[in-house]
Amino acid sequence: MADLTLTQAEAHRATRLDVLLLLIAVVGLIAAPFFFYPIFLMKMLCFALFACAFNLLLGFTGLLSFGHAAFFGGAAYFTAHAVKEWGWTPEAGILLGLVGAGGMGLVMGFLAIRRQGIYFAMITLALAQMFFFFCLQAPFTKGEDGIQGVPRGYLFGLIDLNQPLNIYYFVLAVFLIGVFAIWRIVNSPFGMILKSIRENENRAISLGYSVQKYKLAAFVMSAALSGLAGALKALVFQFATLTDVSWQMSGEVILMTLLGGIGTMVGPIVGAGLVVTLQNYLATSPLPVTIVTGTIFMICVLIFRRGIVGEIQALLRRLS
Template sequence: MTSDTQTHYESAAEALPIGTPRHHVVIFGVLLAFLIVAPLVLYPVFLMKVLCFALFASALNLLLGFGGLLSFGHAAFFGSASYVSAHAAKVWGLTPELAILAGTAAAAVLGLVIGALAIRRQGIYFAMVTLAFAQMVFFFALQAPFTGGEDGIQAVPRGHLFGLLNLASDMTLYFVVVAIVFGGLLAIYRIIHSPFGQVLKAIRDNEPRAVSLGYKVNRYKLAVFVMSATLAGLAGATKALVFQLASLTDVYWTMSGEVVLMTLIGGMGTIFGPLVGATVIVAMQNYFAGLGAWVTILQGIIFVVSVLLFREGIVGVVARWIKKPL
């Protein structure tokens, strides 16, 4: 690293706020308290679905909102981790923690391979490359013998976490999912507010300027791509155990579209926006399921209204009103 680059890296570190903003601590505290009492009034499986997709959307937001890279193929990491986790638990007989780690590791490796090729392009070309790779993963999942084809991998055993906690109980599994997702969100928060995150934002805002300062832009892009893919894989692997199922829906292109929708509606480039966006979309799918295909139309209407009236997303608008970053 050159002395000039080192100087600017140190400047980025010095620009970080000292300590975590108080309102962020309060929000995380309120969120944790809500998650603890939520299963007393809401269906735990519904809450676990919201949490898994909240982590998935937050992983995409790390790449899109803070890295400036739009991926139309994140379902590849979510779905591949789901399949590997389900196969590891059902066929290999791994414990749930090892099955989740296996799925997450598979997503990380896939993210490294796809990311190394995708970052060679920018803008819409980058998005199209990620979509192309995601479709390749979809067709592999459709044809590979171990994935079960159109039937998927069903009846995935939840097992015992660390040989102690019986995850067959929805309530027990719920608190495990809370711990996994909350840990993932804190990891994303730390990444965003680290010197690495500050450089990432600089690349997003003005890439030529970052290059002129001596930063290895492609290395940062690849790093954040792999991080995002890994966290998306963590969400997918966890979801496979929650629903005891890995299916083609997890790797289909519409899944990539849904998570982009969650991120934009909640607020791209915000900390808590993806959580709100995931809650809105999953709640619509759950409570309006009786409408059938009309749910998709309703989602489209909400998306158009959000883009036209709330371009910063729900949380982005609230942040502008209170004049504090969320």
Template sequence: MTDIAEFEAETAPETMKRGRVVQGIMWALLIAAVLIAPALLYPVFAMQLLCFALFAVAFNLLIGFTGLLSFGHAAFFGGAAYIAGHVLKVWGFPPILGILTGTLFAAALGWLVGLLAIRRQGIYFAMITLALAQIVYFFALQMPFTGGEDGLQGIPRGYLLGMIDLSQPLNMYYFVAAVFLIGFAVIYRVVHSPFGQVLQAIRENEPRALSLGYNVDRFKLLAFVLSAGLAGLAGSTKALVFQFASLTDAHWQMSGEVILMTLLGGMGTIFGPVVGAVIVVALQHMLSGIGSWVQVVIGGTFIACVLLFRRGIVGEIARMLKVGGWL
């Protein structure tokens, strides 16, 4: 009875109206923050925030809305960075085509990994993704074009549409901002589509979704490919921003960081991963002077947030405002 009452409360007209208002405010704040960030932050740091925010949002589609925990998303992020960097540097691709190439590579890799991983559930699914990601990391370390431990350096930014010089920080920033907003809008649309509703039904009760006639494995695979592709979009963009792709991008620790970002901001929320990514990257940047102790600080922050905000920061805000899943 409690669950029914909560559902009715969340779907009441007043709650829906309040949810739309709060969601509109969040959209306005997000767009405003993206537009004014270069005036408040160093442009390269602001671009780093946007790249990791997109990575976290892509990962959240899988864990937050489909219920699949992947320990190997760094493979798509880092793999796309290497592929995009290679085609930009060696093949002379223009920026947009280079990023799209990295994104398509990540989506194809996601399809291959997903075919193998979705055959299992729970911790077995997570371990398969981690094992396959470690294979990608090994290739990144051994393949000649990746530069090994030195990484792939000197990736050119080039000219956008043959006219806009992306070596200029502001030009590059607004290009990255456009990529982020497009990726975020895609995630938003997917979550609020019938496809997204089926994914959430699978997350809540997979046997019931199966009994209703849905091809659960097919939906999981599509979600995995979409999440991998958008993670690759983030990785490709990051490689263009820093003109560098390194083993760190494909390391298992990167997968752990994106999980931390998602849980910290609010798993299963739209805006939560963005908030979590901003907090984690900002802490890493501000505390870089203390060396490895930064991980202790981030870990302590995570523990505090888990104890105080069990649904994540944005999840708890949504609960207090009684707007359900609108955030």
């Protein structure tokens, strides 16, 4: 038992280093809008949250969804519509996006978790494509145009989100809350069961776990948090369009997560930051964006299979 308490102390030391790094990162993010273009930073934060939510499913439950754009883009539509057409406050609109995406996750997850592996991925893709065509045809989404000119409004009726710094700090706060929620889910008794399902599903069943319920719960949580990211994006860019519900978006979030490192907390954030930065940088250069990101993706898969953060962690473990 003495040995056990010792290792707990070690665990606390590791946490202290983590807390230090976390503080540096948060201070950096608070200072960032004074050095970089806020819209660019907010785009990064939205995608980072999206990738973290996706990683909750892929990295910590072992389920590869190819339909997460439906939650991201769906929530963007819900929020944009509620804020623009119904005059909801931004926080209520975001809440609607979160709940709406969670509801979609419940339906899609309920159908998809009955199958495993590639079949699971294909069902999520098929359902997301159905939702894409729904968005293309439904009157409230305005078809090819999308919902344009979404007002950012006043947060709690008080804070003017049209001020760049106000909306930036609002987005940063929601991002931090979202990432904290994911961290808590992963490092909880529930997260432990998710990991055991990822590691050996039959064994988890033989220990009496109804793995379908756990998978569905994880799917809904991942969908709702992806929705939170999409809802934020609708407010930041003030529009919701078909791009956000297209299958390319589902692919992009997979790319970000793999690039950063599946099953690590920070990996998806780094991956999202890298992809968004590249897209931004290459948009003004003569190089074609998709070919460059595709090449980087292939190099990563071939050389750093654990992703950037995954490889760094493995290196640190080997050194210590």
